Each structure stands twice: as C-alpha cells, then as structure tokens.
Amino acid sequence: MAEQASLDVLDAAPHARPLEAGEPTVIRLALDADERVDPHTHPEREIVLYLRSGQIELDLDEETYELAAGDVIRFDGQREVSPYAVEESEALIVLAQRTD
16 A cells, blocks of 8 residues: 655645554654744654755754755754754655664
C-alpha cells in the first residue's frame, strides 16, 4: 500500500500532516517572516528537516544553524529545537522512531 499527498494544497499553518498517522511522521511546517516555533524536543525521534523555501535559523540546544531553501539537516530529537523564519519559509520534516 502506498500513500500519496501534495504539499502544495495543504493550508494548515504552521503545521500540517500530508500523510495519515503512521511511521515515519511527516509534517509540513509553514512559517511567516519573523515567526518562531517555541523550543521543544521529540525525545523518541530522529529528525530530518528539508527547507523547501525561504530562510530559517534553526536553534538546536545552544547552537544555531542558518538554513536556506534546498538545505537538509538531520538531528537527534532529544535536542531542544526552535526554528525561526528569517523570511516566509516552508519545510518538510520527517520524524522517525529512534533506532538505538
């Protein structure tokens, strides 16, 4: 069985789930310029974030990563994460169960 969806038709902001519940979890994150997601963790997950458009500053614990459209970053969900949109931005986030 396959599940297909179009990210372009999703209008829930800032978070939308293009695929039904299941593993891995896929989220579309849309942020307006100067919008921030409060710091949080996903302790049971490994995370991959692909920035489709815009520019964000991704705070991971005490480090900040500057991401531009087309960049991909992978990190441990135990780290405290807080994305900040420098400009209007859209990302695709995949949260997978930890394997360790």
